[in-house]
Amino acid sequence: MPSGVQVLPLSSAERVFGELGQPIERVPVQVTVGLRRRGFRRPAFSRALIYGALLAGSVIMLFPFLWMLGTSLKVDRELFVTPPQLLPAPFAPENYRIVLDTFPIGRFLLNSVVVAVASTALQLTTSAMAAYAFARLRFRGRDALFLVYLATLMIPFQVTIVPLFVEMRVLGFVNTYPGLILPTVASAFGTFLLRQAFLSLPHELEEAAFIDGASHWTVFSRIVIPLSRPALATFGIFAFMASWNSFLWPLVVVSSQDLMTLPVGLANLHGRYTTAWNLVMAGATISVIPILAVYMAAQKQVIRSVALSGIKG
Amino acid sequence: MVGQSAGRRALTATAFLAPSLTPLLLFTLGPMAASLVISLLRWDLLRPPQWKGLGNYAVLVADPDFHAAVGHTVFFILGYLPLAFIGGLAIALALNQKLGGLSIFRTIYFLPVVTSWVVVAFMWKWLLNPSSGIVNYALTLVGIHGPGWWTDPAWSMPSVILASAWKDLGFVMVILLAGLQAIPDDYYEAAAVDGAGRWARFWHITLPLLSPASFFVVVISLINSFQVFDQIWVMTGGGPVDSTSVIVLQIVQNAFSYGRVGYASAMSWVLFAAILVITLVQLQLQRRWVTYA
Structure with missing residues (x-):
């Protein structure tokens, strides 16, 4: 998680955002303004x-x-x-x-899109599958393993960055897309979030499907996933923004200009044109448009996903 | 399901878990363990590593650069946290009023939160440009000769703090607003019936019932502040004269510029320990000031 994702120990996060088993779309992070509060008209x-x-x-x-x-x-x-x-x-x-x-801003843009889309799609897939296992399957060591997932959220990215870089070098992934994407394939935070959503789904539909001979995979892909779209959207937006704005890991794992993502490429551009602020600002403006478009199109989801996770840029 | 054998159940579970467990082991838990070992080595990534035991940690304790980095990080936190919290609280309180048309303000205040740090750092570096920046120009209009901001060692950290607080106001606002809206109207009505004034209601109802949300904001912000890096890398690169050289910057420089990989790992573990201890202390302290309704 190069974005520096932090999640509170459960007890406090729960108290702030509601009970553990609560469906994520009902977690009271819906932030409305201009309340219809009775009395006290100013x-x-x-x-x-x-x-x-x-x-x-x-x-x-x-x-x-x-x-x-x-x-x-x-x-x-x-x-x-x-x-x-x-x-x-x-x-x-x-x-x-x-x-x-x-400056290959177009190339930076393409790299950012490739990395953000791949990272988001992979995180959604791996997290949803793990979340299904934790919410719906019974197996030995399940709760202990879930705690291990949660514990990884406490690890600051800086602790793993050096071995991760060495690992990528050994694998030959420095200056490659896999090098940029692989460390973000799994998300303990996503697993946690989606598990909450899955736990809130009623069991009746699945039971009927199992009686008809459906496998767990069928139930997962045909029933649980379609019913969990709001939670998947919330986490998807979160993952996309985290990847889009991610800076430290791309800075470390990529040195070739062809593979730089927008933030790293821009920082590089500034290094080249220290006083050409008009050019630097043109590059910055180009880079900010896609994320502002996402924000404008899905404002409520964006605000909720940020509020839920405590991720900041 | 009900009739499945334990072996078959374990097989199904493995199939569902493998896609996330494998990368977690390879790219998070594995590197974490490796990092602990590397922190005991002397290694430049080129020549074979040498065993150093706790040597790196011993050097760290006595390293004036690291002490300075801790000091700069604490300076950042002490400036940033109150500014972001009080600013965010003020906005949240204003947006929680019974007034029409406030949602546009929420949209605006949240804008910097979704903007990447690199862009925000550019914006502020240019706004706070000592000779041609608009902020210093505005200051001359009221007769103040503005400081050198990020070019002046005395003002570089305040510049970073200003930009950081500006970026995160919307984040604090959203969390506190959610907390404010969870406070039932009945409490205020009952207090008003009992003759409590506006200030008394704020002090005795709003603040205590907002404390869980405040706690969440403070814990998250503290954890993030200890890891402050992106804005510093772009705005000052740690300068001038190392005046903004924070802990993570030194980790990155030691690991990837100075070839002191073991030392950088030791630093990262000290950072981790500090974050863990401070978070645990806060969890303990919350009993004193956090009210759960």
Whole structure:
């Protein structure tokens, strides 16, 4: 888990987010705003004050994004003028062309997509299968093994990074896609999350299927998976974002520019153009678009998956 | 199922578990064990390793660079945690009001959370540019000569703290907002009937009942802060004059730049132990201040 995923010991996470066996889609991390709270209607003055403060805060949150966009469209000499101008004049969209021509941003983008999609698909598959075993199968040592899964969540990635790198070198996976993807194939966090979801499913459908002679694989793939789409989506988004923003492991395992993911490639770009802030910002703007698109399209799921896991960028 | 033999059940379980258990063993648990062994070696990844016993740990205890790294990490935590927590709490309280149109604010405040650290670090490095940055320009408008920010050893860590708190406000806000919304309205109504004012309600109802969510935020943020790396790598690279050289940065530099792999592993175990101890201490302390309704 190169993203630095952290999960609390169960007892506290449970208390915050509900009972262990609760279906994940009912875990109260649904964050709504503008509550219909009875009573205590605020006076107009106090309401205006709150709106004003929130608006001022929003400017602080949004301005760095706008400044990045504005800078990305400025010509070189406009970068260092006083007073700084918010709107680029003259308009320099060619910065994007320059960055795309001189730096393989397209390649970085492709690498990020390949790694994030593969990593997400693999984590979903392996976690769902393990979660099924822990939620539905009875076998010796099950609970002890589940604890081992949970214990791996406590290990900081920095502890494993050196042996992991040595291992990848021995396997010949340094500077390869497998090198980037393999360490993220399994997710103890995903197993935990999906197990919760599976535990909440009613047994009746499965029992009927078993009586008809269905195998565990059939029950898993035809009944449990289709019924667990919300939980799978929550974890899928989490895994995708963690991979997309992951920095430390790709930085270590890849040195060839052809295999750099966006964050590492961008950091490299900045190293090359230390003062060409317009080009750096054009690259940053390109890199931020896909993840913002995911966020806008699935805002609720994104917020919930982040809140549930405690992952941050 | 019911009629299956234990052997057959174990076989089914193995089939379902192997796809995740194999990579966990190969890429997490195996390396973890290996790391412990490597921390006892002198190794540069090129020549054969030599046994060093606890030597690396002995060096670590006396290493002024490592002491400095611990100090810088603590500096980061002491600045970042209160800023992110109080800021996030203020936003959560504002968004929990009975007002229309607040969801757009939640969307905005959460934006930096989904943005990668590299992009956020660029943004702030440029905003806080000592000569051409807009922040220092804004400061001159109110008659302040802005500092050198990330180019000045005295201001480099505050720069990193500022950017980090800005990025994580939305994260803290979301968790605390969920906590606020779990507080039943009845409590406030009963308190109002008893004549409790707004401040009394906040102090005696909101804060205690928000403590489980606060606890979650503090534990997670502390664990993450000990591992602070991405923003520092991009914003300052540990400089100037090592003023932002934190623990993980030294692990990475020792392992991959200085060829001191065993030493880096020893450092990572000390970091792990520190995180574990502090988390356990917090779990103990929670009895004192966390109220479970």
